[in-house]
Every structure is written in C-alpha cells, then in structure tokens.
Amino acid sequence: MSRTRRNFSAKFKSDLVIELLKGEKDLNTLAAENNIQPNLLRNWKKEFLDKASLVFDDTREDNAREKLAAERKEKEAYAKKVGQLTMQVDWLKKKI
Numbered sequence: 001m002s003r004t005r006r007n008f009s010a011k012f013k014s015d016l017v018i019e020l021l022k023g024e025k026d027l028n029t030l031a032a033e034n035n036i037q038p039n040l041l042r043n044w045k046k047e048f049l050d051k052a053s054l055v056f057d058d059t060r061e062d063n064a065r066e067k068l069a070a071e072r073k074e075k076e077a078y079a080k081k082v083g084q085l086t087m088q089v090d091w092l093k094k095k096i
Helices: 010-022 027-033 038-050 052-056 058-095
Strands: none
Touching: 010 027, 010 038, 027 038, 038 052
16 A cells, blocks of 8 residues: 655745744654654755755846746747748648
8 A cells, every 4th residue: 555645835844944943843843743754854954954045146036037038039939930831831832
C-alpha cells in the first residue's frame, strides 16, 4: 500500500520557518504540531536562509528584464515567420 506524497505550499513553509526563527517554539514542537518530520522543517529552514539574500539582489530584476526582452524578440520573430508562411500558403492555394 503506497502513501501519497504530501505537497506543502510556499506560504505554509515560510510561515513555519519564520515561526521557528522567532524562537518561540523549538523545532521538534513545531514539527509535531504540524504533523511533519523535524528533518523536513530543518531542510526548509536551511533553504530559506540560503536563499534569503536573493530578496535584496538587484541583478535579479535586471535578469528578469533581459529575459523578458529576449522573449519579446523571439515572439516577434515567430509572428513574422507565421505571417510569412501564411502568405506562402495563400499564394500556393491560388496557384493550384
């Protein structure tokens, strides 16, 4: 008999980690109250702290803008190609 894997939302994870960081409850108590393994909560805390510096990273926004601009150029190129192919199909239909 297999168990289904539980999925936790990012909000749930962050709320638990923040509560853990506040220090009002220890890791084992918080894990037991929420019916999760302490190792899982420990891993969430480690991931949270490792990625905390990304919140203040200015290059993240610049990278997002560059990615968006590249996606727009690619979309324009596809639209141009679709238009060209549509014209060719129409021309071939007239010739037949």
